[in-house]
Every structure is written in structure tokens, then in C-alpha cells.
Amino acid sequence: QVQLVESGGGLVKPGGSLRLSCTVSGFSFSDYYMIWIRQAPGKGLEWVSYISSSSSYTSYADSVKGRFTVSRDNAKNSLYLEMNSLTAEDTAVYYCARDPEVTAFFDYWGQGTQVTVSS
Amino acid sequence: SYVLTQPPSVSVAPGQTATITCGGNNLRGKSVHWYRQRPGQAPVMVVFDDRDRPSGIPDRLSGSKSGNTATLTIIRVEAGDEADYYCHVWDSTNDQPIFGGGTQLTVL
Numbered sequence: 001q002v003q004l005v006e007s008g009g010g011l012v013k014p015g016g017s018l019r020l021s022c023t024v025s026g027f028s029f030s031d032y033y034m035i036w037i038r039q040a041p042g043k044g045l046e047w048v049s050y051i052s053s054s055s056s057y058t059s060y061a062d063s064v065k066g067r068f069t070v071s072r073d074n075a076k077n078s079l080y081l082e083m084n085s086l087t088a089e090d091t092a093v094y095y096c097a098r099d100p101e102v103t104a105f106f107d108y109w110g111q112g113t114q115v116t117v118s119s
Numbered sequence: 120s121y122v123l124t125q126p127p128s129v130s131v132a133p134g135q136t137a138t139i140t141c142g143g144n145n146l147r148g149k150s151v152h153w154y155r156q157r158p159g160q161a162p163v164m165v166v167f168d169d170r171d172r173p174s175g176i177p178d179r180l181s182g183s184k185s186g187n188t189a190t191l192t193i194i195r196v197e198a199g200d201e202a203d204y205y206c207h208v209w210d211s212t213n214d215q216p217i218f219g220g221g222t223q224l225t226v227l
Contacts, residue, residue, distance in 0.1 A: 107173060
């Protein structure tokens with residue numbers, strides 16, 4: 001069955017960096033756009049970044065542009081989010097999700113990984 | 120940027136019908152999707168393309184749209200329906216997904 005598993009979250013100091021991973025199974029990863037979505041404590045869902053199936057196209061929310069970089073390795077069935085210059089406002093649960101129809105809906109989500117930015 | 124408006128909370132007694140709305144400008148021209156997020160869990164898609172249900176989602180949940188308002192309706196509400204519900208569209212102007220603020224459904 002389709003599975004998405006995030007990892008790499010943790011506690012990091014302001015200004016620090018973190019790399020999140022999302023490893024998938026149960027579907028042909030290279031055929032799908034993928035997206036990162038985050039949820040701050042007690043808040044709603046916020047789009048972070050998405051990447052096309054071949055990595056030819058990426059896009060970022062204004063709140064992370066210039067600090068975060070999304071990438072993927074189709075051979076390893078893995079999606080990544082490199083996060084730099086982290087601030088307290090980046091504290092959230094980060095989810096990866098699959099987009100089956102290219103900029104449409106997100107039919108499968110991972111369980112999320114917690115990122116906490118604090119001194 | 121594009122905004123989707125949801126009521127912060129909806130309360131309903133077990134067995135009754137819950138209605139959660141999602142409003143946005145020119146919503147008739149967009150496909151609306153809905154997600155359920157139970158406490159401590161990841162979101163799950165429950166409706167896509169305004170009214171279609173993924174496999175495994177019971178037909179007690181249904182989506183509809185009229186004018187600039189989309190609606191998620193849950194009939195015969197159960198305790199397990201208690202969750203946060205989010206609507207979502209794609210903002211083609213800015214090429215980004217937009218989520219509503221979420222509605223907390225409380226089963227009394």
C-alpha cells in the first residue's frame with residue numbers, strides 16, 4: 001500500500017539548519033509531483049514547497065523562499081527539504097504529501113515530523 | 120492572495136447532520152478538496168474535485184458546491200467524525216495551493 005514516512009525533524013537553534021526526508025513506497029514515485037506542508041502548533045495547514053516529478057519545476061511559499069530547498073531522488077524514492085536560517089516561526093509538524101494530478105489535491109500524506117526551533 | 124473562509128467551529132449531536140462551509144471568490148471556477156484531521160494524526164483526504172470520495176471514505180460524507188460556497192456534509196454524525204476539517208483549492212493565479220483556516224467539528 002502507499003506509504004510516506006518523514007524523518008529528520010528535531011530541535012534546532014535559531015539560525016540553524018535541518019534536512020527533512022520523506023521516503024515513499026507502494027507507488028511509482030517518479031510519476032508524481034510531491035509537496036511539503038507544515039502545521040504550526042495549534043494552527044492550520046500551510047503549504048511550504050512542491051516539486052515536479054522530474055525535479056524540473058519547484059515552487060516555494062514566500063515565507064520560506066530563499067531559505068528552504070526542495071529536492072528529490074527518484075532512484076531512492078525519496079523527497080527532501082533542506083531548511084536553513086531557521087526561526088521560531090518555522091516550528092511546526094512537517095508533512096510530505098503526494099499530488100496525483102499535478103497541482104490538484106493531495107491524496108496521501110505522511111505522518112509528519114516535528115521541527116522545533118528554539119534556543 | 121486567494122482566501123478560503125471556514126467557520127472556526129461546528130457542533131452537532133450524534134446522529135444529526137453536520138454542515139461545514141468554505142467560501143471563496145470565484146469558487147465556482149475552482150475544484151475544492153476536503154481533508155479530515157483527527158487529533159494527533161495527519162490529514163486525510165475525504166473529498167476531491169468538489170464531490171468525489173476516495174475509496175474507503177463512507178458515503179455519509181459528501182461534498183457540494185453552489186456559487187462561491189463549497190460544503191462538506193456529514194450525515195448521521197458519529198463520535199469518530201470529531202476532527203478538524205480543511206478545504207483546499209489551487210490558486211492558479213499565484214500557482215500555489217490554498218487551505219481554508221479549518222473547522223473544528225465537535226460531536227456533543
